[in-house]
Amino acid sequence: MTTSTPAPVTAGDTSTAPRLVDLFEHGLAAPICLTWELTYACNLSCAHCLSSSGRRDPRELSTAQVKAVIDELEAMQVFYVNIGGGEPTVRADFWELLDYATAHHVGVKFSTNGVRITPEIARRLAANDYVDVQISLDGATAEVNDAVRGAGSYDIALRAMRNLADAGMRNFKLSVVCTRHNIPQMDEFKALADRYGAQLRLTRLRPSGRGADVWDELHPTAEQQRQLYDWLLAHGEQVLTGDSFFHLSAFGKALPGLNLCGAGRVVCLIDPVGDVYACPFAIHDDFLAGNVREDGGFARVWRESELFQELREPQTGGACASCAFYSTCKGGCMAAKFFTGLPLDGPDPECVQGYGEQLLARRPDGRDHLPRPSDDHSHRTGPARRPGPGPVDVVLTTRQDIAAPPVSACEENPLAGLKLP
Amino acid sequence: MTALDLDRAWDLHPQVSVRPEPFGALLYHFGTRKLTFLKDRRLLEVVRSLAGAPTARAACAAAGLREAELPRFAQAMAALAGSSMLVERNPVP
Numbered sequence: 183m184t185t186s187t188p189a190p191v192t193a194g195d196t197s198t199a200p201r202l203v204d205l206f207e208h209g210l211a212a213p214i215c216l217t218w219e220l221t222y223a224c225n226l227s228c229a230h231c232l233s234s235s236g237r238r239d240p241r242e243l244s245t246a247q248v249k250a251v252i253d254e255l256e257a258m259q260v261f262y263v264n265i266g267g268g269e270p271t272v273r274a275d276f277w278e279l280l281d282y283a284t285a286h287h288v289g290v291k292f293s294t295n296g297v298r299i300t301p302e303i304a305r306r307l308a309a310n311d312y313v314d315v316q317i318s319l320d321g322a323t324a325e326v327n328d329a330v331r332g333a334g335s336y337d338i339a340l341r342a343m344r345n346l347a348d349a350g351m352r353n354f355k356l357s358v359v360c361t362r363h364n365i366p367q368m369d370e371f372k373a374l375a376d377r378y379g380a381q382l383r384l385t386r387l388r389p390s391g392r393g394a395d396v397w398d399e400l401h402p403t404a405e406q407q408r409q410l411y412d413w414l415l416a417h418g419e420q421v422l423t424g425d426s427f428f429h430l431s432a433f434g435k436a437l438p439g440l441n442l443c444g445a446g447r448v449v450c451l452i453d454p455v456g457d458v459y460a461c462p463f464a465i466h467d468d469f470l471a472g473n474v475r476e477d478g479g480f481a482r483v484w485r486e487s488e489l490f491q492e493l494r495e496p497q498t499g500g501a502c503a504s505c506a507f508y509s510t511c512k513g514g515c516m517a518a519k520f521f522t523g524l525p526l527d528g529p530d531p532e533c534v535q536g537y538g539e540q541l542l543a544r545r546p547d548g549r550d551h552l553p554r555p556s557d558d559h560s561h562r563t564g565p566a567r568r569p570g571p572g573p574v575d576v577v578l579t580t581r582q583d584i585a586a587p588p589v590s591a592c593e594e595n596p597l598a599g600l601k602l603p
Numbered sequence: 604m605t606a607l608d609l610d611r612a613w614d615l616h617p618q619v620s621v622r623p624e625p626f627g628a629l630l631y632h633f634g635t636r637k638l639t640f641l642k643d644r645r646l647l648e649v650v651r652s653l654a655g656a657p658t659a660r661a662a663c664a665a666a667g668l669r670e671a672e673l674p675r676f677a678q679a680m681a682a683l684a685g686s687s688m689l690v691e692r693n694p695v696p
Binding site for chain 2: 208210211212214259261262287289311312314
C-alpha cells in the first residue's frame with residue numbers, strides 16, 4: 183500500500199549505520215506486507231492463477247475466525263493487509279470483514295477482478311480512507327487480457343474501474359502481471375490507469391499455482407526483461423511494483439524498493455484455511471509455517487516457526503556468491519526457483535545474466551521432477567458460460583437451532599431423542 | 604534540508620501509527636499510505652514524547668540528548684514533518 187519507496191529516517195551517521203536491507207534480513211516483530219487470501223472460490227479461472235483458485239475450500243475460516251485473526255493483527259500493529267483470493271468479494275461476509283478490519287485499525291487493500299464493484303459498492307469504498315482497491319487486468323486490450331483471464335474479464339475490470347472513478351475513488355490500483363504478450367503494452371496500461379485516475383502496478387509472473395503450467399509460454403523473454411527494466415527506470419516511483427522485479431536490478435541500477443526476498447522476514451501469506459506460508463507465491467508444504475488456528479495463533483507462527491527462523495538466517499548466496507551482481511539481486515525469487523525445479527541457493531530462472539537459463543536447459547525432460555502446489559482448488563470444469571447475475575454467494579454455515587441430527591425411526595436406544603433441560 | 608523549529612510544539616499526525624522494532628521503529632501514515640523507518644531508538648523516544656512536551660527541544664532534553672546532537676535530530680524530524688508524519692501543534696495562523 184506504500185506509494186513510494188520507504189525512506190529510512192536516521193539521526194545517526196548514515197555512513198556507518200547498517201543498511202535497512204540488512205536489518206530486515208533478521209525479520210520484524212510483525213510483517214509489513216501481509217497477504218491474506220480469504221477464499222479459494224473465484225468466478226474466473228485465470229490460466230496463471232498463483233493460488234490455483236476456483237472452488238471454495240470447505241475448511242475456509244468462518245466470519246468469527248477471520249475477525250479473531252484481525253484482532254490479533256491489530257494487537258501486533260500490522261498496519262494493513264493485502265487481501266486476495268480467489269475472488270475475495272464473492273465471500274458473502276466480505277464487506278462486513280472489510281468494515282471490521284478498518285474499524286480495528288487494520289487498513290485493507292484488496293485485489294479483485296471487479297465482478298462485485300457496482301456503483302453502490304464503489305461509493306462505499308471511496309468513502310473509506312482505510313481501503314484501497316486493486317483491479318487485476320493482464321492485457322491493455324480485451325484480446326490479450328481475455329486469453330489469460332477468460333472471456334468477458336476485460337469488460338468486468340473496465341466497468342469496475344469506471345465505477346470507482348465515478349464514485350470519486352482516487353489512486354486505486356490497476357494491477358498487471360507482466361507476460362510475454364503484454365510487455366509491449368506498458369504505455370497503453372499507463373494511459374488506461376491515468377484515464378481512470380488510477381495508479382499502475384506491475385508485478386512479476388511467477389511459476390506458482392497454475393502459473394507453473396503456463397510459465398514457459400508466458401514469462402517475458404530476455405529481451406523483454408531488458409525492455410521492462412528500462413521502462414520501470416524511466417517511470418520511477420510513479421509505477422508500483424510491490425518490489426517484485428528486484429532480480430532485474432542486476433542489469434545495473436537498483437529499482438526503487440527494498441530489493442530483497444522478504445519471505446518470512448517482512449512478507450507472509452495467510453491462506454483461506456488459515457495456513458501461513460512464507461510468501462504468497464509459495465503455497466507448498468515446504469514453505470508452510472503453521473496455521474492461525476493453532477495455539478498462539480498467527481503471532482506465534484510469525485515469531486516462532488522454525489521455517490521463518492531459518493529464512494531469517496543470513497543467506498550465503500550459494501552458486502551466486504561469486505557473481506558481481508549478488509549484492510543487488512540477492513539471487514532473486516525463492517518461489518520462482520522452487521517451482522521451476524532450480525536449487526534455492528542458485529540463480530533465479532530469469533537471472534538477467536543468463537545463469538538461470540543455463541540451469542533450466544539442463545533440467546530433465548518432462549514435468550515429473552517439478553514440485554506441485556500442495557492444494558489445487560481449480561474448477562474441474564470450465565466456468566459457466568451462461569449469462570446471469572454473476573457469481574452466487576458460497577456460504578456454508580452450521581445450523582444453530584438444532585443440536586443433533588433427527589432421530590431415525592429405526593433407532594433402538596430408549597434414550598434416543600431425549601432432550602435434557 | 605532545513606531543520607525543524609525546535610522551539611515549537613510538535614506531534615505525530617493523528618493518522619500515523621508507530622510500531623517499535625529492534626532497530627528503531629516503523630511509522631505508517633494511513634492518510635498518505637506511506638511507510639517510514641526510524642533507524643534509531645532514541646529518535647523513537649523523542650517522537651513519542653513530542654505530544655507531552657511543550658516544545659520539540661524539551662522532548663529532546665527529556666530523551667537525554669546532548670546539545671551537540673540536536674541539529675541531527677532536528678533534521679531527522681524535519682524529514683518526518685516533510686512527509687506529514689509530524690505536524691505542528693497549534694500552528695501559528
